[in-house]
Amino acid sequence: MTAEVHSFRRGALALAAACALVAPHASAQDATPATVPTAAAPATLASAAISPVAMKRAMVMEVNSETAMQLINACIEHSRSVNAAGGATVVVLGISGNIVASMRTDGQIPNNFDSALSKAKTALYMRRPSRLVANRWGDPEAALARAPLDIYLVEGGYPIIVEDLMIGAVGVGGASGGDEECGHVALTRVIGPQPPIEAPAR
Numbered sequence: 001m002t003a004e005v006h007s008f009r010r011g012a013l014a015l016a017a018a019c020a021l022v023a024p025h026a027s028a029q030d031a032t033p034a035t036v037p038t039a040a041a042p043a044t045l046a047s048a049a050i051s052p053v054a055m056k057r058a059m060v061m062e063v064n065s066e067t068a069m070q071l072i073n074a075c076i077e078h079s080r081s082v083n084a085a086g087g088a089t090v091v092v093l094g095i096s097g098n099i100v101a102s103m104r105t106d107g108q109i110p111n112n113f114d115s116a117l118s119k120a121k122t123a124l125y126m127r128r129p130s131r132l133v134a135n136r137w138g139d140p141e142a143a144l145a146r147a148p149l150d151i152y153l154v155e156g157g158y159p160i161i162v163e164d165l166m167i168g169a170v171g172v173g174g175a176s177g178g179d180e181e182c183g184h185v186a187l188t189r190v191i192g193p194q195p196p197i198e199a200p201a202r
Contacts, residue, residue, distance in 0.1 A: 053164075062094035063160050063168035067190060068101035071160075071170050075186035076105055079175040086176025090186075091116040092160075093124050093169045100168060112174030119157030119179070120171030121150060127166055130157035131180060135201035155180040158187055158194075 072090040079088040087105025089112040094100045104113055122130045134153040137146060143153045156179030157171040175182035180197060187194050 061165060061167050062096065063092060063100055065101055067160075068092035068168070070190045071186045072101060072103045074189045075170075075172055075175065075182045076103065078185040078189075079105075079177060079182050082177030088175035088179075088182055089113050089116045089173045090183075091120045091171045093120045093171075095124070095166065095168055097121070097124060104174075108174050115152070115154065115173035116156070116171040116179075118150070118152035118171065119154060119173065120169045121157075122152045123157035123159045123171065124169035125151065127159055129155070129159070129180075129198070130171075131155035131198055131200075135198065138201055155200075156183055158183050160187070160191060162191060 071092055075090045076088050079086045087108060089102075089104040089108045091102040091113070092100045099117075102113070102116075119130045122133055126133045130152065133151065134155060137143065137151075138153050146153070156173065156175075157169060159166050160168040160170060170183055170186065172179040172183040172186075184194055184197055
């Protein structure tokens, strides 16, 4: 038997084996019909969406620039009532995280802006005053673990809440009389009564 015949037979056997493997799936008519899943009843928002209380905080509605400037001016005014030569750096963020307005008085150092912005971000991300966040995770190990998350565990940042809806956040740095008090006074004067400042955890 010639080499060509041997080669032909090997090819034919390989082709037959391949056809045998494919044969069970070759025809759609031979396949067992798939089981049709039973459809669930149409979902409702009440069963599938966040609650109305959570929705109020999740809706995109931002603080306007006029209110942001009122907060900034009220904070600086308070700081100067404590120290006539004093001042402050104030940053107001919208719910999207963008800066709506900011101001630094003369003589403020760059760190004061960075600090105010980080405090406002922390209040925005955590939806609570940065003091409460610091009280929860204020030990060195927890602070270091959260540093890459841009959570700044220092008091002076507040969410801006109107009619139970968070519309932004404010952060204060370099204020005479204390950043936390300055932000609290500004919110009280512009937005209305605020929860009392919580005491430090340590």
